[in-house]
Amino acid sequence: MSSQHWRRNQSKDKFFSESRKLGYRSRSVFKLDEINRKYKILKKPKSILDLGSAPGGWSNYAFEKTKLKHIVANDIEPMKPIPGVHFILGDFTSESIQEEILKVNKSKFDLILSDISNNKTGNNITDQFSFYEIAKNVLEFSKIGLTSSGVLVIKIFIGLGFEEFKKDMDQTFKNVNIFKPNASRPESKETYAIGTKIRYTQNI
Numbered sequence: 001m002s003s004q005h006w007r008r009n010q011s012k013d014k015f016f017s018e019s020r021k022l023g024y025r026s027r028s029v030f031k032l033d034e035i036n037r038k039y040k041i042l043k044k045p046k047s048i049l050d051l052g053s054a055p056g057g058w059s060n061y062a063f064e065k066t067k068l069k070h071i072v073a074n075d076i077e078p079m080k081p082i083p084g085v086h087f088i089l090g091d092f093t094s095e096s097i098q099e100e101i102l103k104v105n106k107s108k109f110d111l112i113l114s115d116i117s118n119n120k121t122g123n124n125i126t127d128q129f130s131f132y133e134i135a136k137n138v139l140e141f142s143k144i145g146l147t148s149s150g151v152l153v154i155k156i157f158i159g160l161g162f163e164e165f166k167k168d169m170d171q172t173f174k175n176v177n178i179f180k181p182n183a184s185r186p187e188s189k190e191t192y193a194i195g196t197k198i199r200y201t202q203n204i
C-alpha cells in the first residue's frame with residue numbers, strides 16, 4: 001500500500017479519528033477495549049506485562065483501568081513514560097531482556113499482553129516466519145512468566161504458521177479463544193488469541 005493510500009485510509013478510519021479525539025496513543029486501544037469487554041481480562045490481575053508496548057496505548061489503557069503499580073512494558077522501540085508503568089527497552093526475544101522483565105516484577109504475571117508485530121519486508125513467507133518465531137518465544141516465556149491462573153492475550157496473523165501456533169497454544173492452555181476485534185482492520189490478517197487455564201507452569 002502506498003503511503004498516500006495508507007494516509008487516506010487512516011483519515012477515513014473511525015477508530016483512528018476517535019483515538020486522536022480522545023488523546024489515545026494508538027488506535028490499538030480500541031482492540032484491547034473490545035478484548036477486555038468480552039473476556040474481562042483486566043478485572044483482577046495484580047501484575048501485567050505489555051509486550052510490543054510502544055507507543056503506549058495498551059499500557060495506558062491497562063493502567064487507567066486497573067491503577068496497578070505492577071505494569072511492566074517492553075518494546076524494541078522507545079516509549080514515552082507512562083506513570084505507573086516500568087518500561088524496558090529492547091528485543092523481547094533476547095534472554096537478557098526476559099531476565100530483566102522477571103527481575104523487575106519479582107514474581108510471575110497474572111496477565112501477559114502481546115501486541116508485538118514485526119517489521120514487514122513485503123515477503124509474506126519471511127514475514128510470517130519471523131512473526132511466529134517471536135510469537136513462539138512469547139508463548140514459551142508464558143510458561144515461566146504466567147501465574148497458574150494467568151491469561152495470555154497475543155496478536156497473531158492468520159496464514160503460514162498459524163495452525164502450528166494454535167496447536168502450541170492448545171497444548172499450553174486448556175482454553176484458547178481466537179477473537180478479531182471490530183477495530184482490527186477487516187482486510188488485515190491480524191487477530192488475537194486468548195489463552196486461559198495454563199496446563200503447566202515452570203518455576204522462575
Ligand SMILES: C[S@@+](CC[C@H](N)C(=O)[O-])C[C@H]1O[C@@H](n2cnc3c(N)ncnc32)[C@H](O)[C@@H]1O
Pocket residue numbers: 025026028029051052053054055056057058059074075076077090091092093115116117118119134
Ligand atoms: C502494533 S505496535 C503495538 C501498539 C501498542 N499495543 C499500543 O497500543 O500502543 C507493535 C509493536 O511491536 C514492537 N516490536 C516488534 N518486534 C519486537 C520485539 N522483538 N520485541 C519487542 N517489541 C517488538 C514494535 O516496535 C511495535 O511498537
